[in-house]
Amino acid sequence: MVNQIWEERDRSGSGGSKAWVWILILLIVVGVAGYFAYQMYKEKNSTATSSKTTSSGEKITISQKILDNKFGWLGGGADDDGSIIVESGGAWVRPHPGAFVWDMMQKSANAEIDFTAADKEVKSYEKNNLGILVTIWPFADWDQKDLANAADCKVASNDEFLAKNDEKGRGSYLPEYRCNPGDWKAYQEFVEKIVERYDGDGINDMPGLTIPIKYWEVMNEPDLQYQNTQPAGATKSLTFYKQGPTEYADLLIKTSVPIRSADPDAKILIAGAAGADPNQLGFYKSVFTNKETISAFDIGNIHCISNDQKTHDFNVAPYKSMLDSAGVSGKPIWVTEAEAMYGKSGDENYQTTKTSTAGALAAGAAKIFFTRYELDDTRTDMSKKSEGGTYPSAEKYAEIIKSSSN
Numbered sequence: 001m002v003n004q005i006w007e008e009r010d011r012s013g014s015g016g017s018k019a020w021v022w023i024l025i026l027l028i029v030v031g032v033a034g035y036f037a038y039q040m041y042k043e044k045n046s047t048a049t050s051s052k053t054t055s056s057g058e059k060i061t062i063s064q065k066i067l068d069n070k071f072g073w074l075g076g077g078a079d080d081d082g083s084i085i086v087e088s089g090g091a092w093v094r095p096h097p098g099a100f101v102w103d104m105m106q107k108s109a110n111a112e113i114d115f116t117a118a119d120k121e122v123k124s125y126e127k128n129n130l131g132i133l134v135t136i137w138p139f140a141d142w143d144q145k146d147l148a149n150a151a152d153c154k155v156a157s158n159d160e161f162l163a164k165n166d167e168k169g170r171g172s173y174l175p176e177y178r179c180n181p182g183d184w185k186a187y188q189e190f191v192e193k194i195v196e197r198y199d200g201d202g203i204n205d206m207p208g209l210t211i212p213i214k215y216w217e218v219m220n221e222p223d224l225q226y227q228n229t230q231p232a233g234a235t236k237s238l239t240f241y242k243q244g245p246t247e248y249a250d251l252l253i254k255t256s257v258p259i260r261s262a263d264p265d266a267k268i269l270i271a272g273a274a275g276a277d278p279n280q281l282g283f284y285k286s287v288f289t290n291k292e293t294i295s296a297f298d299i300g301n302i303h304c305i306s307n308d309q310k311t312h313d314f315n316v317a318p319y320k321s322m323l324d325s326a327g328v329s330g331k332p333i334w335v336t337e338a339e340a341m342y343g344k345s346g347d348e349n350y351q352t353t354k355t356s357t358a359g360a361l362a363a364g365a366a367k368i369f370f371t372r373y374e375l376d377d378t379r380t381d382m383s384k385k386s387e388g389g390t391y392p393s394a395e396k397y398a399e400i401i402k403s404s405s406n
Contacts, residue, residue: 059201060202060212061212063129066092066211067131070367071088071401072085072130072131072133073088073092073094073371074095074371075095077168077170077171078169078171079171080124082128082130087394088373088393088397089402092131094132094336095121095172096170097170097174098134098172100135100194101174103140103174109142115194118198119206122206126210132211135220136217137174137220138180138187138218138219140175141175141177143181144181145177150177153242154178155177155239155242158236158237159239160236161174161238174240188258189258192259192261193262199212199266200213214266217268217272218268219240219271221271221274222241222245222248223274224239224274226283244283246286246290249290249293252271252287252296252297253290255268267298268297269297269298269300270301272302272303272337273302273303273319274305275307276302276304281322284322288326288327288328299332300323300331300332301333302316302319303315304335304337304338304339304356306342308340308356311363312340313360314335314338314357314365315335317363333366334367335367338356339371340353354399361404373397375396376392
């Protein structure tokens with residue numbers, strides 16, 4: 001086309017000036033078109049790169065060293081970083097109750113989830129390279145206080161896990177109402193979002209996450225006060241759940257759905273049984289009459305608060321027997337609260353703890369989480385050191401762990 005214009009210029013003479021105008025217009029059009037084409041390409045390429053960064057980040061996993069370690073402790077307060085766990089030879093922590101409480105993290109069904117406390121908790125334990133077992137608490141006062149059965153869901157005013165009664169500096173609390181969620185949709189969306197944030201798949205993860213959370217426990221000890229009454233004159237009360245096995249089965253199933261949706265690799269723990277008496281184990285046997293529950297969890301869960309004097313195995317053998325009788329076999333068993341503190345001295349407690357640890361492992365326990373750090377039977381939070389700046393029983397626990405690992 002340019003050649004044609006020049007030919008026209010040669011033939012027309014004075015018409016050459018018009019040809020130059022057309023050439024200038026043509027160059028401007030080509031330049032503008034090229035500029036916009038480049039900007040569109042640049043924007044498209046930039047968007048693709050940004051999408052790759054936020055949606056396909058680096059995947060992280062729990063190290064094999066942590067996975068192979070069989071021991072952990074309950075978390076001991078808002079500022080605990082798990083130093084005693086490392087000193088004692090463990091590699092796992094179970095914050096209790098921890099920051100993953102629906103009421104703490106979300107103030108209404110449509111509110112944004114506040115990850116501040118949960119992120120702080122996770123980052124604190126990451127400092128010592130600890131694997132974290134999270135307990136999901138499905139309670140929010142705003143969700144339950146207007147339910148038709150709200151009065152039946154409210155715990156006693158002296159419940160020790162209410163914020164106003166916290167004497168241990170836990171930094172977290174449980175709300176007053178402790179039944180199943182009223183708004184299941186809102187609850188399941190909450191669960192899916194918290195699992196997604198900490199699963200380590202590189203998509204919408206917590207900034208700076210180094211150790212993913214792959215183990216999630218659906219509430220805690222729903223059997224504790226089931227069909228029991230609080231002793232008269234008790235100064236403190238403790239009820240984790242105000243409903244029964246049928247309702248807990250529903251909770252377990254409906255919590256497992258968003259967990260598996262967000263992270264197919266996640267492992268789900270059923271709530272820990274408070275002990276091994278017939279009432280406590282009977283609660284779970286009733287849960288398993290709903291056969292959907294069997295596929296809703298991956299790991300069994302038993303507690304022993306110094307109540308295994310008959311078996312000396314942190315209640316693992318009777319719990320396993322209950323699972324077998326209910327048709328639930330082949331699942332690993334974790335002891336997520338373990339103590340055998342029924343000696344008369346720290347030395348005796350060391351021996352009973354050592355015996356029960358060995359017994360639990362022999363009975364099939366895959367992991368054990370101790371509840372106390374002092375073997376002289378105190379209830380001091382694990383985050384506190386002695387006046388000498390050490391954890392008094394760390395060396396003894398290290399001996400227990402070492403002897404049990406041989």
